[in-house]
Amino acid sequence: MTATENPATQQASNTYRPSTLQRFLPFVIAAVVPFILGATTNDLNFWWKAAITVAILALVARLAWRWTPRGELTHREDMRLWRTPSDRSWAALTMFGLLVLPFILASDFTPPMDFPWATWFAVVNLVLIFAMGAAAFNLLVGYSGQISLAHVAFLALGSIVGGIVGVQWSGGNMWLALPAAALAGAVVGAISGLPALRLKHLYLLLATFGFHFVMMLVWREYLQEYFGFVGIRFKGVNSPRIASWLHWLPGIDPDENGEFIITGQFRWYWVLMPITVLSILFMVNVIRTREGRAFAAVRDRDVSASLLGINVARSKLMAFALSSAVVAMSGVLASFYIGSRGEDSFNVQTVLNYAIIIVVGGFSSIQGAIFGSAFFWFLPEWFKWAREELWFVRDIDFLSDYPSEIDLAIKGFLVVIILMFKPDGLAGMWRDFKSWLGRRLARNNP
Amino acid sequence: MSDPILSFDDLTVQFGGVRACDSISGSVERGSLFALIGPNGAGKTTLVNAVSGVYKPQPGAQVQFHPVGKSIEDLLAYRPYQVARLGVARTFQNLGLFMGENVLTNLLLGRYIHEHTRLIEGGLFTRRAVKRELAARAAIERVVDLLDLGAFRREQVGDLPYGVQKRVEFGRVLAMEPELLMLDEPMAGMSVDEKQDMIRYIYSAQDELDMTVFLIEHDMGVVMSIADHVMVLDFGQKIAEGTPAEMQRDERVIAAYLGTEVEV
Numbered sequence: 001m002t003a004t005e006n007p008a009t010q011q012a013s014n015t016y017r018p019s020t021l022q023r024f025l026p027f028v029i030a031a032v033v034p035f036i037l038g039a040t041t042n043d044l045n046f047w048w049k050a051a052i053t054v055a056i057l058a059l060v061a062r063l064a065w066r067w068t069p070r071g072e073l074t075h076r077e078d079m080r081l082w083r084t085p086s087d088r089s090w091a092a093l094t095m096f097g098l099l100v101l102p103f104i105l106a107s108d109f110t111p112p113m114d115f116p117w118a119t120w121f122a123v124v125n126l127v128l129i130f131a132m133g134a135a136a137f138n139l140l141v142g143y144s145g146q147i148s149l150a151h152v153a154f155l156a157l158g159s160i161v162g163g164i165v166g167v168q169w170s171g172g173n174m175w176l177a178l179p180a181a182a183l184a185g186a187v188v189g190a191i192s193g194l195p196a197l198r199l200k201h202l203y204l205l206l207a208t209f210g211f212h213f214v215m216m217l218v219w220r221e222y223l224q225e226y227f228g229f230v231g232i233r234f235k236g237v238n239s240p241r242i243a244s245w246l247h248w249l250p251g252i253d254p255d256e257n258g259e260f261i262i263t264g265q266f267r268w269y270w271v272l273m274p275i276t277v278l279s280i281l282f283m284v285n286v287i288r289t290r291e292g293r294a295f296a297a298v299r300d301r302d303v304s305a306s307l308l309g310i311n312v313a314r315s316k317l318m319a320f321a322l323s324s325a326v327v328a329m330s331g332v333l334a335s336f337y338i339g340s341r342g343e344d345s346f347n348v349q350t351v352l353n354y355a356i357i358i359v360v361g362g363f364s365s366i367q368g369a370i371f372g373s374a375f376f377w378f379l380p381e382w383f384k385w386a387r388e389e390l391w392f393v394r395d396i397d398f399l400s401d402y403p404s405e406i407d408l409a410i411k412g413f414l415v416v417i418i419l420m421f422k423p424d425g426l427a428g429m430w431r432d433f434k435s436w437l438g439r440r441l442a443r444n445n446p
Numbered sequence: 447m448s449d450p451i452l453s454f455d456d457l458t459v460q461f462g463g464v465r466a467c468d469s470i471s472g473s474v475e476r477g478s479l480f481a482l483i484g485p486n487g488a489g490k491t492t493l494v495n496a497v498s499g500v501y502k503p504q505p506g507a508q509v510q511f512h513p514v515g516k517s518i519e520d521l522l523a524y525r526p527y528q529v530a531r532l533g534v535a536r537t538f539q540n541l542g543l544f545m546g547e548n549v550l551t552n553l554l555l556g557r558y559i560h561e562h563t564r565l566i567e568g569g570l571f572t573r574r575a576v577k578r579e580l581a582a583r584a585a586i587e588r589v590v591d592l593l594d595l596g597a598f599r600r601e602q603v604g605d606l607p608y609g610v611q612k613r614v615e616f617g618r619v620l621a622m623e624p625e626l627l628m629l630d631e632p633m634a635g636m637s638v639d640e641k642q643d644m645i646r647y648i649y650s651a652q653d654e655l656d657m658t659v660f661l662i663e664h665d666m667g668v669v670m671s672i673a674d675h676v677m678v679l680d681f682g683q684k685i686a687e688g689t690p691a692e693m694q695r696d697e698r699v700i701a702a703y704l705g706t707e708v709e710v
Contacts, residue, residue, distance in 0.1 A: 282569040289568030304542030309530035309559035
């Protein structure tokens with residue numbers, strides 16, 4: 001059987017027509033990229049700007065060319081991450097947005113009503129870190145069905161590895177700490193997953209929560225042994241920097257000491273965004289290949305999974321190891337980004353925060369973790385702004401008197417609402433919106 | 447003549463005081479269609495569970511599996527996933543599908559033992575991982591064609607009608623390309639048309655894909671028309687064994703099914 005005979009197609013495809021988004025995307029990019037590159041304060045020279053614009057355009061054109069279905073979908077096309085034209089348009093838009101966002105946030109634009117433009121950059125960076133950790137957590141809890149509360153323990157593990165490898169050994173080498181944390185996270189994660197071989201559901205939750213407290217003990221001992229109660233400082237001399245042999249890259253202009261220190265939101269964004277995107281892509285790829293399918297099989301019916309030749313114990317431990325490795329990496333990033341980690345950086349509240357993120361975002365999808373963490377960080381910021389600037393909110397004393405309690409109450413309330421009415425969470429709403437939009441566009445443009 | 451692919455001897459499974467299977471012996475000829483029948487609670491599914499490693503039988507039992515061109519394996523020494531890797535696949539009476547996943551994923555899971563992509567390879571989506579993934583998809587394409595599942599490819603299994611779900615599960619074990627296919631009541635709850643389709647599928651699995659079929663079935667009519675060899679269980683005991691025609695005449699079998707008092 002050849003691949004072309006495959007009926008794996010949804011649209012009968014010779015009548016393929018690009019969507020509105022797809023048709024305009026290259027124009028938007030062509031118009032916006034030079035403007036953005038010109039508006040940034042970085043003094044890139046003209047040739048770099050031209051080269052970047054041309055490269056982006058060429059990439060978009062190439063993808064558009066390659067991804068246009070001709071005839072029926074082959075297996076290779078059917079396997080793509082973004083299968084339908086609308087998926088691809090959204091993906092391209094997201095990619096474009098991610099590239100443009102830091103330039104917009106770094107500009108000196110002042111929105112009306114004192115909207116806190118400057119703080120939003122910090123929030124975006126936190127969203128990136130949390131999205132990575134929450135996506136890994138969702139892979140374990142939502143996708144693989146292994147209920148665990150030990151993820152904050154792995155954030156702490158990330159900080160410990162960051163402290164040992166990144167601070168004590170190498171004085172601010174985050175690049176060394178990241179793979180070390182991934183390795184440590186995988187090993188310790190597999191060990192923390194051992195109760196999953198015998199326990200399920202609530203019992204597993206309790207066992208992993210126990211692991212959380214064990215790790216907290218380790219963390220406290222480690223802090224007291226080497227750093228005292230002040231905690232570890234990942235800032236200043238310990239800030240990560242770009243190695244000198246990479247200083248030829250565009251946009252990297254070393255300071256007077258000949259160093260390029262990663263500090264400030266803009267530079268951090270370009271560190272955090274690629275790492276987050278790549279690690280999420282890694283997890284998505286795992287899900288759509290052999291071992292990831294086995295995770296789902298073990299989640300749904302473990303007896304039947306084992307009769308397909310899946311070693312259930314091994315599969316569960318791998319899910320724990322993968323998730324923990326990524327969470328530990330996000331722990332390293334968080335430590336270096338936030339700059340200091342102390343005794344109370346990892347409390348039970350953080351555990352709950354991650355749970356809120358994945359429930360609100362959507363339990364069943366990696367995408368949900370991204371939505372959830374965006375929601376988790378943007379809501380308080382927006383609420384703070386609303387309390388200060390919107391007259392109808394400002395006048396309610398009650399809201400200003402108990403800001404953080406009300407934050408928490410809103411989040412708790414939303415968790416209940418979402419669990420009751422929309423178990424797919426924000427990711428589900430987004431899916432619904434996309435299909436609604438697709439239907440609308442199809443109606444206007446038959 | 448005698449070239450058994452599977453033989454079991456003195457197989458006893460006990461749950462507390464209940465003997466679900468009481469020292470049952472028998473063998474399945476290579477390439478044949480072996481049917482195991484019996485009334486409710488006769489121990490049919492328990493026997494299959496013991497063979498595939500889900501239940502541990504009492505000591506003294508022997509289950510030997512002889513794959514083509516390989517040495518004889520004692521299945522009791524293996525765990526269920528290892529039994530599956532040796533080439534024994536089975537379906538479940540009450541469906542062993544992964545309801546949250548789509549048909550494609552369910553079928554691809556049948557290729558798990560034949561693919562060899564590791565976690566990190568898959569995550570990096572290396573060229574080799576892609577190649578293996580494509581090979582797996584090409585392999586299940588045969589099954590999709592055989593079972594007419596093309597229309598349901600992207601549907602979530604939990605949303606499909608029961609008859610189609612049964613077909614998906616059958617397709618999944620076919621994708622495993624086992625040497626011995628154990629089907630636990632593949633026609634339970636089906637309409638007459640669906641039953642006939644399923645019989646056709648089983649025949650083509652046996653002929654085209656060269657598998658030995660071990661069938662548990664309730665429906666005497668079906669068994670009599672398709673089986674080469676029949677074993678009858680009742681209350682955990684083997685009461686008769688032979689060709690379908692012999693079984694139809696056997697008084698103990700008639701008694702087990704109709705409840706007549708017969709002296710054994």
